[in-house]
Amino acid sequence: MAAPLAIQLEFGGGAELLFNGVKEHHVTLPSQSEPWDMKQLLVWIQQNLLKERPELFVQGDSVRPGILVLINDADWELMGELDYQLQEQDNVVFISTLHGG
Template sequence: MSDGAKGAAGPSIPITVEFTGGLELLFGNERKHKVSLPACMEDGNPTNIAYLLPYLVDNLMQDQRKEMFIMEDNVRPGILVLINDADWELEGEETYELQPGDNIVFVSTLHGG
């Protein structure tokens, strides 16, 4: 099963999601999360990062300040996203199709003062 993903049946994709640089504060002070997502989205396409982002907000984020993580349906500027230790810009950003065992890391490069 897929941790509350809507209407998803069939194979799932287990991934690890990590939050660092202060982002973990938005996710219950927990840095590392094991997540299982459906292998396909509702439209039948393979599950990608664009699916993952609202999933994280809806299912893992404990802080109500969504804008600290997501802005205009994408990752807020100042947050570095790594897919298996590579910059997501090299992997197609939100179109990257998630694979079993992927490690997705969100690093805030913004520091308050």
């Protein structure tokens, strides 16, 4: 059984508006039998943090196009995207590149 996992989440570029305007969240993910991965994290965020309009954050089982995801300051595409296994104290940043006009 994996221990609870403490990570930091950040939302920017307008994405924070979906989370009551809160940019930084220090969260502890509950213990589970397998290591946490990004796919599971997105489900957890939807169930626990996302306050409104989930269609602006997720599409299918990933983030919607136009949201940049960084894991410890590296593009998540270099880290395995949804398959990346989260580590203690990881910093995951979601930045919306979509702006209304």
